[in-house]
Amino acid sequence: EAGVVQSPRYKIIEKKQPVAFWCNPISGHNTLYWYRQNLGQGPELLIRYENEEAVDDSQLPKDRFSAERLKGVDSTLKIQPAELGDSAVYLCASSPNSGATDTQYFGPGTRLTVL
Amino acid sequence: GESVGLHLPTLSVQEGDNSIINCAYSNSASDYFIWYKQESGKGPQFIIDIRSNMDKRQGQRVTVLLNKTVKHLSLQIAATQPGDSAVYFCAENSGYSTLTFGKGTMLLVSP
Numbered sequence: 278e279a280g281v282v283q284s285p286r287y288k289i290i291e292k293k294q295p296v297a298f299w300c301n302p303i304s305g306h307n308t309l310y311w312y313r314q315n316l317g318q319g320p321e322l323l324i325r326y327e328n329e330e331a332v333d334d335s336q337l338p339k340d341r342f343s344a345e346r347l348k349g350v351d352s353t354l355k356i357q358p359a360e361l362g363d364s365a366v367y368l369c370a371s372s373p374n375s376g377a378t379d380t381q382y383f384g385p386g387t388r389l390t391v392l
Numbered sequence: 393g394e395s396v397g398l399h400l401p402t403l404s405v406q407e408g409d410n411s412i413i414n415c416a417y418s419n420s421a422s423d424y425f426i427w428y429k430q431e432s433g434k435g436p437q438f439i440i441d442i443r444s445n446m447d448k449r450q451g452q453r454v455t456v457l458l459n460k461t462v463k464h465l466s467l468q469i470a471a472t473q474p475g476d477s478a479v480y481f482c483a484e485n486s487g488y489s490t491l492t493f494g495k496g497t498m499l500l501v502s503p
Contacts, residue, residue, distance in 0.1 A: 281435070317400055319481045319493025320436065333490065368435050377485050378424050378443065383435030 279303070281384030283369050289390045295357035298387045302350070302371030309346055310381060311354050312368040320368050320383075326352065327375050359391045400479065402498040411469040413497045415482035420463060422492075424485035427456060427467045430496070431478045439467070439480075469499075477501045 282301040290296050302309050308327050312320035323342065325333040328349035337344065341360070346352040356363055366386040372379040405411050417425065423444040428436035442449045442456045442465075449456050455468040465482050479496040486492045 317496070319483070319496060320491075321493070322490060325490070370435075378441070380426070380438050380441065381491060382438065383428075385433070385435050 283384040287388050291392050293358040298354045298367050300352045300369030306371035308372045308375040309352050310370040314366040361391050364391045400498045404500045405472050407503050409472050411472045413467045413480050415465040415494045417463050417484045419486045422484035422486050426483045428481045429478045472501050474501045
């Protein structure tokens with residue numbers, strides 16, 4: 278079974294430029310998550326989708342970050358404009374549903390460097 | 393100077409030793425806990441989980457212990473192998489599938 282797929286794996290941009298990350302979850306997984314992981318720290322949730330609905334976006338900096346999950350499968354996370362502090366690894370995860378004990382499976386992440 | 397976040401606690405062991413990685417969690421209402429392993433350049437990989445109504449759970453070469461009284465979680469790895477070298481994170485479910493990750497511990501296994 279294929280795991281969570283993310284692209285690109287690496288991205289280097291200059292500040293104030295836009296950037297987008299793509300995620301394809303495990304087939305059949307209804308719940309999709311975007312996390313940000315700063316160097317040396319654990320992942321922090323940005324947004325959670327149940328099918329195509331964003332049910333928890335309380336930690337998403339909405340002034341510059343946006344996300345969508347059209348048709349409830351693939352998802353895109355966008356930053357516009359990027360700032361130096363956005364340099365991090367952006368992880369996508371999926372789970373069968375959003376139950377408290379549903380295991381979250383992570384993709385390899387996109388490492389973003391903002392210069 | 394360097395950020396405090398870069399200084400991961402590190403556990404160095406010899407191949408074949410048993411490893412114990414500890415984690416303190418914050419929310420006494422959390423009822424589900426997970427250990428993840430993260431190798432360099434990869435996403436976190438699920439290892440083992442435990443619910444709050446249990447004190448111990450065993451998997452293949454791994455055991456998780458939960459002490460709710462002191463809000464402490466530990467991961468024991470038996471007969472540690474070089475392939476176990478990675479950063480290990482504990483995570484708690486603090487409400488409706490929202491995971492809160494702890495600070496990681498780097499495990500270094502020497503052959």
